[in-house]
Amino acid sequence: MKVINENTITDAALEQMSSTPNPRLRTIMASLVRHLHDFAREVDLTPEEWLEGIRFLTAVGQKCTPHRQEFILLSDTLGMSSLVNALHDKRATGPATKSSLLGPFYRQDAPEMRLGDSIIAHSKGTEVVFYGRVLDGNGRGIPNALIQIWEPDETGNYDLQKHDPSVMDLRGCFHADKEGRYHLRGLCPLGYMIPMDGPVGDMIRAQKRHGYRPAHVHFVISAPGCRELVTALYIAGDEHIDSDTVFGVSESLIVSVNRNDPASPLPNLPSIRYDFRLTAEQGAGISGRVGADPAQLGQKAG
Numbered sequence: 001m002k003v004i005n006e007n008t009i010t011d012a013a014l015e016q017m018s019s020t021p022n023p024r025l026r027t028i029m030a031s032l033v034r035h036l037h038d039f040a041r042e043v044d045l046t047p048e049e050w051l052e053g054i055r056f057l058t059a060v061g062q063k064c065t066p067h068r069q070e071f072i073l074l075s076d077t078l079g080m081s082s083l084v085n086a087l088h089d090k091r092a093t094g095p096a097t098k099s100s101l102l103g104p105f106y107r108q109d110a111p112e113m114r115l116g117d118s119i120i121a122h123s124k125g126t127e128v129v130f131y132g133r134v135l136d137g138n139g140r141g142i143p144n145a146l147i148q149i150w151e152p153d154e155t156g157n158y159d160l161q162k163h164d165p166s167v168m169d170l171r172g173c174f175h176a177d178k179e180g181r182y183h184l185r186g187l188c189p190l191g192y193m194i195p196m197d198g199p200v201g202d203m204i205r206a207q208k209r210h211g212y213r214p215a216h217v218h219f220v221i222s223a224p225g226c227r228e229l230v231t232a233l234y235i236a237g238d239e240h241i242d243s244d245t246v247f248g249v250s251e252s253l254i255v256s257v258n259r260n261d262p263a264s265p266l267p268n269l270p271s272i273r274y275d276f277r278l279t280a281e282q283g284a285g286i287s288g289r290v291g292a293d294p295a296q297l298g299q300k301a302g
C-alpha cells in the first residue's frame with residue numbers, strides 16, 4: 001500500500017494517468033496536474049480556499065449562455081488567451097500580422113457585405129473607413145481574402161450584450177478585391193469596460209483592476225492556403241493602451257485615425273489604414289481562435 005501524502009500524491013496521479021492512449025492529451029494532463037499540485041503546495045492551499053475556487057469556476061460556467069462566454073473572459077483576463085496567441089504566433093513559418101484576442105463577442109454568422117458597405121446597422125457615432133490590403137508572406141495581395149470585422153457601439157457594448165442579442169449590429173464579412181484591397185465603413189472604435197456583472201467582474205474588483213480595454217476593432221482574416229489570422233487594431237493615444245485588462249495590445253497593431261487622408265478610397269471620412277499579412281497554412285485544421293461564437297461553445301464537440 002502506497003503512502004499518499006503531500007509529496008507522493010503527484011506521482012500517484014501521474015502514474016494512473018499514464019495509461020492515456022492519446023499522447024498529446026497524456027502530455028497536457030500530466031503537465032497540468034504537476035503544475036496544479038505545485039501551485040497547491042506553494043500557497044499551502046486550505047480546503048476552504050480550494051472550495052472557493054470551485055465555487056468561482058462553477059459560477060463562471062453558470063454565467064455562460066448562447067450569447068455570453070464567461071470562460072473566454074476569464075481566459076482573457078488571466079492573460080491566458082494572450083499567451084496562447086503568442087505561442088501560436090511563434091509557430092508561424094513566415095512574417096505575419098500578430099494575433100490578438102478573439103474575445104467573447106465573436107459571431108459566426110455575421111452578414112455578407114460588399115466593399116465600401118457600412119457595418120453600422122443600428123448605432124450612432126463617428127463614421128470611419130477602414131482600408132488597406134491583405135497580403136501574403138511575399139507581400140503580394142491575396143485576391144478575394146475574407147475579412148470578418150466586429151466592434152462595439154458608442155456605449156461600449158457589442159450587439160450580443162444588448163436587450164435582444166439576435167439583432168446584429170457592427171459586424172460584417174467582406175471579400176477583398178483582386179489585389180487584396182479592402183475598404184469598409186464602421187464606427188470610430190471606442191474603449192469599454194469588460195462585462196463586470198459576473199464572477200470575472202468580481203475577480204477584477206477584488207484585484208483592484210480598472211477593467212477597461214483600449215479602443216479597438218476585431219478582425220478575422222482568412223484565405224485558402226493561408227493560416228487564419230485572428231487579430232485586432234488598437235487606436236493610438238487611448239488612455240488604457242498600456243494597461244489593457246486582457247493584454248491584447250501589441251505595438252504593431254496600434255493605428256491612428258487619419259482625418260486628412262487623400263489616399264483613402266473615401267477621403268471625406270476619417271480613415272484607419274492597415275495592411276494585414278497572412279502566413280502560409282501549416283496543416284489542415286490549425287486554428288488561431290482562442291474563443292468562438294458563444295452559441296457554438298455551448299454545443300458538445302462532434
Ligand SMILES: [Fe+2]
Pocket residue numbers: 103105213216218
Ligand atoms: Fe472587443
